[in-house]
Amino acid sequence: MNLTFSDSNTVVKASKRQSNKLGIFFWICVLWIVIVILLALFAPLLPLNNPNKTFVCQPLSGPSGSHLLGCDDLGRDILSRIIFGARVSMFVGIVSIAIGLIIGGFFGLISGYNNKKLDTLLNSIANIIISFPTLILLLAIVAIFNHSLIVITLSISFISIPLLFRVIRSATISVSNKDFVQAAKIMGSSKIRILFVEILPNITPIIFVYGCLGIGSAIIAEGTLAFLGLSVSLPTPSWGNMIAEGAQTYLKRDFLLTLWPSLMIIFTVICFNFISQRFESKFNSTEGAI
Amino acid sequence: MIKTSTDTLSVKNLSVTFKTNRGLLKAVDNVSFDIKKGSVLGIVGESGSGKTVLSRTLIRLLPETNLMIKGDIDLFGIKVTDLKARKLKNIYGHVASIIFQDPLTALNPVMKVKKQLAETLKTNPNIPKKQIKEEVNELLQSVGIPDPRTKANSYPHQLSGGQRQRVMIASAIANSPQLLIADEPTTALDVTIQLQILKLLKSLQEQNDMTLILITHDLGVVEYVCDYVGVMYAGTIVEFGPTKEIIKNPLMPYTRALIDSTPSIHRPKSEKLKPIERMIPDPFNLPKGCRFAPRCRYAQPRCLIESPKLTTGSGSANHSYACFYPLKELFFAPQDTDLNDWTQISEID
Amino acid sequence: MKFALKKLAILLITAIVASLFGFLFEHLIPGNPAIAILGPQANPHNIKVLTDRLGLNKPLVDQYFIWLKNMFTGHMGQAYSNGVPVRSLIAQNYAETVELIIGSQIIALIVAIPIAFRAALKPNKLFDRLTTLVSFSFYSFPPFVVGPILVLIFAVKAGILPASGYVGLSQSIPNNLKDMALPMLTLALGSFALYSQILRAELVSILKQDFILLAKSKGLGKYKIILKHGFRLSSLSLVTISGLQIGTLITGAFVVEYIFQLPGLGTLIVDSINSKDYLVIQAVSVLVVVAVALVNTAVDISYAFLDPRIRK
Numbered sequence: 001m002n003l004t005f006s007d008s009n010t011v012v013k014a015s016k017r018q019s020n021k022l023g024i025f026f027w028i029c030v031l032w033i034v035i036v037i038l039l040a041l042f043a044p045l046l047p048l049n050n051p052n053k054t055f056v057c058q059p060l061s062g063p064s065g066s067h068l069l070g071c072d073d074l075g076r077d078i079l080s081r082i083i084f085g086a087r088v089s090m091f092v093g094i095v096s097i098a099i100g101l102i103i104g105g106f107f108g109l110i111s112g113y114n115n116k117k118l119d120t121l122l123n124s125i126a127n128i129i130i131s132f133p134t135l136i137l138l139l140a141i142v143a144i145f146n147h148s149l150i151v152i153t154l155s156i157s158f159i160s161i162p163l164l165f166r167v168i169r170s171a172t173i174s175v176s177n178k179d180f181v182q183a184a185k186i187m188g189s190s191k192i193r194i195l196f197v198e199i200l201p202n203i204t205p206i207i208f209v210y211g212c213l214g215i216g217s218a219i220i221a222e223g224t225l226a227f228l229g230l231s232v233s234l235p236t237p238s239w240g241n242m243i244a245e246g247a248q249t250y251l252k253r254d255f256l257l258t259l260w261p262s263l264m265i266i267f268t269v270i271c272f273n274f275i276s277q278r279f280e281s282k283f284n285s286t287e288g289a290i
Numbered sequence: 291m292i293k294t295s296t297d298t299l300s301v302k303n304l305s306v307t308f309k310t311n312r313g314l315l316k317a318v319d320n321v322s323f324d325i326k327k328g329s330v331l332g333i334v335g336e337s338g339s340g341k342t343v344l345s346r347t348l349i350r351l352l353p354e355t356n357l358m359i360k361g362d363i364d365l366f367g368i369k370v371t372d373l374k375a376r377k378l379k380n381i382y383g384h385v386a387s388i389i390f391q392d393p394l395t396a397l398n399p400v401m402k403v404k405k406q407l408a409e410t411l412k413t414n415p416n417i418p419k420k421q422i423k424e425e426v427n428e429l430l431q432s433v434g435i436p437d438p439r440t441k442a443n444s445y446p447h448q449l450s451g452g453q454r455q456r457v458m459i460a461s462a463i464a465n466s467p468q469l470l471i472a473d474e475p476t477t478a479l480d481v482t483i484q485l486q487i488l489k490l491l492k493s494l495q496e497q498n499d500m501t502l503i504l505i506t507h508d509l510g511v512v513e514y515v516c517d518y519v520g521v522m523y524a525g526t527i528v529e530f531g532p533t534k535e536i537i538k539n540p541l542m543p544y545t546r547a548l549i550d551s552t553p554s555i556h557r558p559k560s561e562k563l564k565p566i567e568r569m570i571p572d573p574f575n576l577p578k579g580c581r582f583a584p585r586c587r588y589a590q591p592r593c594l595i596e597s598p599k600l601t602t603g604s605g606s607a608n609h610s611y612a613c614f615y616p617l618k619e620l621f622f623a624p625q626d627t628d629l630n631d632w633t634q635i636s637e638i639d
Numbered sequence: 640m641k642f643a644l645k646k647l648a649i650l651l652i653t654a655i656v657a658s659l660f661g662f663l664f665e666h667l668i669p670g671n672p673a674i675a676i677l678g679p680q681a682n683p684h685n686i687k688v689l690t691d692r693l694g695l696n697k698p699l700v701d702q703y704f705i706w707l708k709n710m711f712t713g714h715m716g717q718a719y720s721n722g723v724p725v726r727s728l729i730a731q732n733y734a735e736t737v738e739l740i741i742g743s744q745i746i747a748l749i750v751a752i753p754i755a756f757r758a759a760l761k762p763n764k765l766f767d768r769l770t771t772l773v774s775f776s777f778y779s780f781p782p783f784v785v786g787p788i789l790v791l792i793f794a795v796k797a798g799i800l801p802a803s804g805y806v807g808l809s810q811s812i813p814n815n816l817k818d819m820a821l822p823m824l825t826l827a828l829g830s831f832a833l834y835s836q837i838l839r840a841e842l843v844s845i846l847k848q849d850f851i852l853l854a855k856s857k858g859l860g861k862y863k864i865i866l867k868h869g870f871r872l873s874s875l876s877l878v879t880i881s882g883l884q885i886g887t888l889i890t891g892a893f894v895v896e897y898i899f900q901l902p903g904l905g906t907l908i909v910d911s912i913n914s915k916d917y918l919v920i921q922a923v924s925v926l927v928v929v930a931v932a933l934v935n936t937a938v939d940i941s942y943a944f945l946d947p948r949i950r951k
Contacts, residue, residue, distance in 0.1 A: 133886030382858035
């Protein structure tokens, strides 16, 4: 469990092999994520059993034609629980990072561009929040409020704000030192114009790289809370609470209960990380070519 | 430990090829020379001429993955090219040593000077452990470091550039090697320190009757220290002989061009410095014929088609050169030939 | 010295922020903190006593100093769910968490170091690519996914190690280690991935440097060069990273405890959240934040001793 971008990014960096091609695995990952998002979006429209309805099939019966992934201990359809679980993971992952990018990005831009005092202040605040362990902050927030989907999403976005702020701030600093920005400044463009027309388009690749990395981390954060029983309340399915249910009681009798949601979370997170990594090395190598 | 048996360092038809992503790169091409023990050989050339690769290959210091070495190296009776990789460490330090250009990167930044020197001394089984501390101090003294006891306790970054280079020299001569290779030992130093380091190297060489191979791009340094000089261009040796003779009477136009472009060399005051025109050739795309021909003011059609071999020609027996039209024979040299014409001929060809 | 003082100043600031965080935690809970602490069924008399003791009628600044004094003197109150003092709850539970963390780090390092060496000696060859891929995947696996998989393999299928249960270290060392093996392994996996990749990258760049070549030309053996010159320098980045990820590691340990139902601080805080035992949540959180800050300061200062270039 971690939402520390710096750590995972060092691994990404260390294992990075610069290449201009995105490669076949990149597109497989994109395809996987598109499928998961579409399934999550249209879950209620799909011909699936109600994920919370018990005894639609024989409890702990393995995969069969009518229940592709089998049934859990209460006779609920695992496939439909997994697809409805994707709604939680994807919602938390995408929405929390989107909020984090909007707020953290906004402050990162104005902080990184030409505002010494504000920059020092915002940077110190970000550093203080970052120095707190992520899970402790999440647990404290959940303890004070409750563990509804909205609180979880907002608290994860709260934690992502300083991290994304830092990334976008340093990108802004490096871009604003480039010649074309200096030229625009001399030619008298307004600050807002420079920020949004000159700088923002140049840091979008970085936003994308860290956005993807962040979504992966956010999904794991939600999964961790769900596993600890501190995300959406049962019986609403989420990948994390499905793993917990399966692992704590039924690992011996039917490990598939644990396996399916584990695979979902692993594939989805690896795909987000991989997309981020490929995109970063492509961005770096094209930048080097110019 | 491997014992030496002869007193000649002999290199025969040595070629070094790297396998790279762009294809094969022949960094050293068919190089041969002999030198006697106790003499000083300078190897001169521009960056990229292969002099560093040559010097490191002499003691097989380069990582040998994606590397092909052809030819023979006979280091005072030790066939270096035939040695198994794990036996190599037996010649390092005791038979041959090397010092590098930048002592700041060549000394371990997190290890005290005394530890780095002791480490070298410990590879010599004849030195008792108790004496190592004393030996380190003596060693530092012998390379002219004042107050060796304090300096031995320092880290490299706490020393000056000259002192660091002295420490590296100390480490290289610690086990009295018979061959010392100095790869641009003064390039990273201040001008005032350069001379001190060269003097030190020269005196250490004389005291210990050590063979010294000095790699440099500065003919002035060569003139000051070396008995013999080999001029390298694009991986080959183009002129080889006694330093005095070569500087006074260069036969190969490239050597001449080098001399004319070296500020520190003795020359009549009336003569101006002349830079060598154009760049060294791309090692993946070497010119046909003589490799220097496209830059040579005296090039003739033949030079662009055939490549000259290293010969002693009509001159003295130990002065060899690779040129069809050595300078003294060229009485009516066309001064400003339009080289583009020649290049076109070779391309059509 | 100046360096150390600066780091200690940062530690002090972090500690103050952590205490504010802990203090405000009580006040952010909706409603009267006294009711929150004593639980919904508290009788009015007790609420009044606690209100007086915490100075809840006084200004916020005074309340903060009363709170700080209580924390320092160990008067952290008692868990309302079972009446046990928070101090003794922490004392009973911290040892297991510490053991889990230390054990996992030993495992991670023992495996990561040789693998990093092997990979760095021949970069981009099969072994390197394979281990990089494995590390990359391990790093993407959260403990709550790895844990059940390891239980499945080692406990359910192979039957070598127990999947649950806990014997204290003081009761029986072999039995304790047997119970702790899977939890430690689960926690070690992420650290292993991180350490092996960091160390590999660092070694690859160090082994290219001139002083490695010089060491070779001195006649030192391959392994001596790598150990004395390569590892010493690359271990610096290992120290930095292990300091940076200590927060992730502690909270990772909490999750692992919950997976294996071990009696540690993690299980304590999760149970307390479920029973709304705010004082316990508060104490454990503050403890973790302070511990993380302490470890980071220690790492920063020790780094200066390991790398002479920073000293001065």
